[in-house]
Amino acid sequence: xxxxxxxxxxxxxxxxxxxxxxxxxxxxxxxxxxxxxxxxxxxxxxxxxxxxxxxxxxxxxxxxxxxxxxxxxxxxxxxxxxxxxxxxxxxxxx
Amino acid sequence: xxxxxxxxxxxxxxxxxxxxxxxxxxxxxxxxxxxxxxxxxxxxxxxxxxxxxxxxxxxxxxxxxxxxxxxxxxxxxxxxxxxxxxxxxxxxxxxxxxxxxxxxxxxxxxxxxxxxxxxxxxxxxxxxxxxxxxxxxxxxxxxxxxxxxxxxxxxxxxxxxxxxxxxxxxxxxxxxxxxxxxxxxxxxxxxxxxxxxxxxxxxxxxxxxxxxxxxxxxxxxxxxxxxxxxxxxxxxxxxxxxxxxxxxxxxxxxxxxxxxxxxxxxxxxxxxxxxxxxxxxxxxxxxxxxxxxxxxxxxxxxxxxxxxxxxxxxxxxxxxxxxxxxxxxxxxxxxxxxxxxxxxxxxxxxxxxxxxxxxxxxxxxxxxxxxxxxxxxxxxxxxxxxxxxxxxxxxxxxxxxxxxxxxxxxxxxxxxxxxxxxxxxxxxxxxxxxxxxxxxxxxxxxxxxxxxxxxxxxxxxxxxxxxxxxxxxxxxxxxxxxxxxxxxxxxxxxxxxxxxxxxxxxxxxxxxxxxxxxxxxxxxxxxxxxxxxxxxxxxxxxxxxxxxxxxxxxxxxxxxxxxxxxxxxxxxxxxxxxxxxxxxxxxxxxxxxxxxxxxxxxxxxxxxxxxxxxxxxxxxxxxxxxxxxxxxxxxxxxxxxxxxxxxxxxxxxxxxxxxxxxxxxxxxxxxxxxxxxxxxxxxxxxxxxxxxxxxxxxxxxxxxxxxxxxxxxxxxxxxxxxxxxxxxxxxxxxxxxxxxxxxxxxxxxxxxxxxxxxxxxxxxxxxxxxxxxxxxxxxxxxxxxxxxxxxxxxxxxxxxxxxxxxxxxxxxxxxxxxxxxxxxxxxxxxxxxxxxxxxxxxxxxxxxxxxxxxxxxxxxxxxxxxxxxxxxxxxxxxxxxxxxxxxxxxxxxxxxxx
Numbered sequence: 001x002x003x004x005x006x007x008x009x010x011x012x013x014x015x016x017x018x019x020x021x022x023x024x025x026x027x028x029x030x031x032x033x034x035x036x037x038x039x040x041x042x043x044x045x046x047x048x049x050x051x052x053x054x055x056x057x058x059x060x061x062x063x064x065x066x067x068x069x070x071x072x073x074x075x076x077x078x079x080x081x082x083x084x085x086x087x088x089x090x091x092x093x094x
Numbered sequence: 095x096x097x098x099x100x101x102x103x104x105x106x107x108x109x110x111x112x113x114x115x116x117x118x119x120x121x122x123x124x125x126x127x128x129x130x131x132x133x134x135x136x137x138x139x140x141x142x143x144x145x146x147x148x149x150x151x152x153x154x155x156x157x158x159x160x161x162x163x164x165x166x167x168x169x170x171x172x173x174x175x176x177x178x179x180x181x182x183x184x185x186x187x188x189x190x191x192x193x194x195x196x197x198x199x200x201x202x203x204x205x206x207x208x209x210x211x212x213x214x215x216x217x218x219x220x221x222x223x224x225x226x227x228x229x230x231x232x233x234x235x236x237x238x239x240x241x242x243x244x245x246x247x248x249x250x251x252x253x254x255x256x257x258x259x260x261x262x263x264x265x266x267x268x269x270x271x272x273x274x275x276x277x278x279x280x281x282x283x284x285x286x287x288x289x290x291x292x293x294x295x296x297x298x299x300x301x302x303x304x305x306x307x308x309x310x311x312x313x314x315x316x317x318x319x320x321x322x323x324x325x326x327x328x329x330x331x332x333x334x335x336x337x338x339x340x341x342x343x344x345x346x347x348x349x350x351x352x353x354x355x356x357x358x359x360x361x362x363x364x365x366x367x368x369x370x371x372x373x374x375x376x377x378x379x380x381x382x383x384x385x386x387x388x389x390x391x392x393x394x395x396x397x398x399x400x401x402x403x404x405x406x407x408x409x410x411x412x413x414x415x416x417x418x419x420x421x422x423x424x425x426x427x428x429x430x431x432x433x434x435x436x437x438x439x440x441x442x443x444x445x446x447x448x449x450x451x452x453x454x455x456x457x458x459x460x461x462x463x464x465x466x467x468x469x470x471x472x473x474x475x476x477x478x479x480x481x482x483x484x485x486x487x488x489x490x491x492x493x494x495x496x497x498x499x500x501x502x503x504x505x506x507x508x509x510x511x512x513x514x515x516x517x518x519x520x521x522x523x524x525x526x527x528x529x530x531x532x533x534x535x536x537x538x539x540x541x542x543x544x545x546x547x548x549x550x551x552x553x554x555x556x557x558x559x560x561x562x563x564x565x566x567x568x569x570x571x572x573x574x575x576x577x578x579x580x581x582x583x584x585x586x587x588x589x590x591x592x593x594x595x596x597x598x599x600x601x602x603x604x605x606x607x608x609x610x611x612x613x614x615x616x617x618x619x620x621x622x623x624x625x626x627x628x629x630x631x632x633x634x635x636x637x638x639x640x641x642x643x644x645x646x647x648x649x650x651x652x653x654x655x656x657x658x659x660x661x662x663x664x665x666x667x668x669x670x671x672x673x674x675x676x677x678x679x680x681x682x683x684x685x686x687x688x689x690x691x692x693x694x695x696x697x698x699x700x701x702x703x704x705x706x707x708x709x710x711x712x713x714x715x716x717x718x719x720x721x722x723x724x725x726x727x728x729x730x731x732x733x734x735x736x737x738x739x740x741x742x743x744x745x746x747x748x749x750x751x752x753x754x755x756x757x758x759x760x761x762x763x764x765x766x767x768x769x770x771x772x773x774x775x776x777x778x779x780x781x782x783x784x785x786x787x788x789x790x791x792x793x794x795x796x797x798x799x800x801x802x803x804x805x806x807x808x809x810x811x812x813x814x815x816x817x818x819x820x821x822x823x824x825x826x827x828x829x830x831x832x833x834x835x836x837x838x839x840x841x842x843x844x845x846x847x848x849x850x851x852x853x854x855x856x857x858x859x860x861x862x863x864x865x866x867x868x869x870x871x872x873x874x875x876x877x878x879x880x881x882x883x884x885x886x887x888x889x890x891x892x893x894x895x896x897x898x899x900x901x902x903x904x905x906x907x908x909x910x911x912x913x914x915x916x917x918x919x920x921x922x923x924x925x926x927x928x929x930x931x932x933x934x935x936x937x938x939x940x941x942x943x944x945x946x947x948x949x950x951x952x953x954x955x956x957x958x959x960x961x962x963x964x965x966x967x968x969x970x971x972x973x974x975x976x977x978x979x980x981x982x983x984x985x986x987x988x989x990x991x992x
Contacts, residue, residue, distance in 0.1 A: 029174075
């Protein structure tokens with residue numbers, strides 16, 4: 001009796017990481033949206049004023065991209081690629 | 095410099111190479127060596143059809159005109175892929191579970207396998223998709239023209255048209271050859287996917303090669319390139335928040351809704367796990383595709399004469415620098431982008447047209463006669479699909495001709511996106527919201543389509559082409575609020591953002607409103623539950639109530655759609671699963687269900703449902719059945735609650751059983767001990783009686799001795815009698831045969847008597863009492879009650895292990911009634927023994943010292959229960975403590991009765 005209880009606790013621990021990784025995967029696009037919304041605060045480059053964002057803006061936008069790719073790749077490599085057993089799926093409320 | 099003819103030869107060679115690749119892939123797949131075709135890399139590369147010729151060439155032009163805004167087209171899909179857990183995972187799972195063949199099939203299937211919705215979605219997709227195909231034809235012909243121009247030949251309109259025709263025909267042949275080889279869309283088109291993957295590599299290589307050449311070859315390194323970008327006339331950031339946000343949303347939505355994207359994302363997906371890899375690999379692809387766009391645009395603007403078309407910089411910059419080979423590579427990249435997109439788009443659209451328009455129409459025409467007797471459906475469906483492919487490409491070509499292939503066409507890309515995106519509310523609502531109904535979806539789709547046509551598509555043909563200048567300026571019939579680009583009087587918005595905003599808002603609004611006020615059909619609700627709860631691994635509810643068809647009829651029909659081998663395999667498999675010999679299984683509801691899903695993989699859910707319906711003749715699911723399956727989620731919840739409760743109950747029962755068992759075991763041990771004890775107790779007096787009576791019989795003893803011996807014999811006999819009396823008393827009490835004699839007396843007197851009788855007044859045990867409390871009358875069988883008191887007092891006398899034993903007798907009142915506590919100052923009874931002391935035969939210490947047989951407390955309890963009171967051990971008091979709860983005072987009526 002107590003044995004199975006203990007193993008369940010351990011199972012939960014293992015799953016716990018996976019759940020949090022999933023949360024992270026869910027939040028990643030939100031992070032992307034936030035970071036890519038920042039350009040909205042930049043001043044427009046007008047013809048007479050050349051002090052616009054220039055290449056720095058370019059680097060920022062592509063930098064965010066690299067960040068998302070790296071984070072996404074890291075998450076994908078840590079997340080269990082196995083399609084999870086149904087009982088785990090069932091208990092999760094989404 | 096490369097001659098134009100050799101360019102044609104290279105292009106043809108490349109096309110032949112693609113044919114061979116597709117052919118080999120198909121062959122390997124048939125031979126069963128398709129494992130590597132199912133790799134996540136191939137899946138990721140096949141997604142690259144998102145990058146069409148419009149993005150290959152057009153992105154540079156876009157960047158030259160609007161700066162950074164071009165990346166919005168790539169940012170949207172990046173966000174969708176990175177957020178795959180939200181939507182894509184669900185879509186792919188549904189696609190596999192329901193054997194979805196196209197986005198029209200998804201919507202139709204979700205809303206009760208509705209034919210009408212399938213038609214609406216197909217129409218939207220075709221109207222939105224055709225200009226896009228035209229755009230690809232245009233880009234290919236333009237790139238040919240660039241090379242012709244290098245040779246000094248300036249192309250006329252007829253040259254453009256001729257090229258476009260040939261490209262269209264070539265694409266049609268390829269698509270028909272590799273796209274309609276087998277009927278089951280879920281069988282996946284290995285040849286096409288492989289060819290697309292190769293093309294994806296080619297176009298990426300081409301663009302990166304041009305980019306590297308530009309950055310390192312022309313500009314002289316990244317640092318110099320950045321300086322050049324800063325110095326360039328390109329306005330990198332033109333703050334237009336509406337367009338920035340609107341376009342990111344648009345491209346993200348289009349990534350999900352474009353029929354061709356749905357085809358590669360969902361339908362051709364072989365394994366859900368591929369999404370893991372693609373979630374970062376495809377953003378990486380997009381990143382690489384757009385990394386060099388701005389540098390190419392900047393360098394192109396610097397190098398090329400003013401007025402040259404920035405859309406063709408990818409070609410013209412290498413040509414201008416004398417890099418013929420690079421230009422050809424870039425040309426092949428553009429060709430790859432165009433052809434791969436057209437092939438998949440055509441295939442996806444043709445599947446939709448054939449499954450949702452042609453076949454249902456054909457079935458309706460055949461409707462009067464039995465579906466079983468008519469000709470080969472498989473042939474009809476394949477033919478209709480091939481004709482659809484040709485028709486769609488013809489439409490694209492026609493559009494190209496009519497629009498004149500000019501700049502108007504270039505603007506159509508985003509407008510086309512907006513059209514496709516009209517499916518988004520119905521799709522997202524359908525997979526997340528169980529309340530979404532088919533009527534709501536249709537209302538939303540039609541509203542969105544109309545607004546899109548009015549505010550974006552029709553105006554895109556240019557002023558006075560379809561909508562007159564006057565209507566544009568003042569609205570139709572002078573209705574100002576209906577101006578195409580200022581609906582409801584909202585002016586000053588970018589026309590595209592304006593169109594996206596209104597079409598999406600009203601589309602979603604009508605969808606929600608329609609869903610809220612209408613009631614879904616039973617089948618719709620079932621499908622809704624299955625789509626929304628696709629991860630709950632719930633069993634599919636039966637959609638048929640009776641399976642009245644013969645297995646043979648079903649087999650004939652299945653053969654005609656899937657081909658005889660595959661159909662027979664399915665039937666045989668089912669028969670085996672049912673444990674039947676032969677080929678024909680029992681026609682169960684499950685089997686019909688499965689067969690329908692298999693057929694849906696070929697002809698779409700709506701058609702498959704209709705065909706099965708024709709054969710079975712039985713009605714589809716009814717409201718009563720629905721009630722039976724009820725709310726699935728609620729059921730699951732209830733079930734799990736019940737399980738939990740049950741397990742708790744079982745746990746409780748188990749605990750009670752364990753306690754009882756422990757008690758029984760202890761008792762059984764006690765009983766054994768008691769038996770030996772009682773034998774010993776009986777034997778000891780018997781032995782002394784026997785031996786002393788022997789001595790007396792021999793007559794040798796003196797009279798003094800005789801008197802002593804007779805005394806011993808008498809004492810032992812008394813002890814025996816007392817033991818037997820106790821046993822008898824207990825037996826009588828337990829059998830309920832005891833007769834109670836009600837008397838009324840004073841409690842204090844009763845206690846006095848008990849103290850005297852128990853011999854406790856000998857001074858060994860100090861008894862502490864508070865007499866005023868005791869001074870009241872009570873009515874009960876006082877003799878019996880006194881017996882209990884005596885027992886408790888003598889117990890204290892016998893067992894109290896304190897140096898100076900004390901017994902406190904305390905009278906008090908509690909809600910349960912009046913009680914008398916007997917508390918000594920000894921060490922009390924260990925807690926695990928407390929439950930046992932009232933059991934008969936129990937005795938905690940060895941009996942020789944106590945002289946009793948362990949029956950006293952058992953008798954006490956029996957007596958008190960007979961009297962209507964109770965005796966219990968007080969666990970939380972120092973020392974041994976017993977509480978006697980006195981029987982409740984009886985009223986007079988009861989007294990008289992007794």
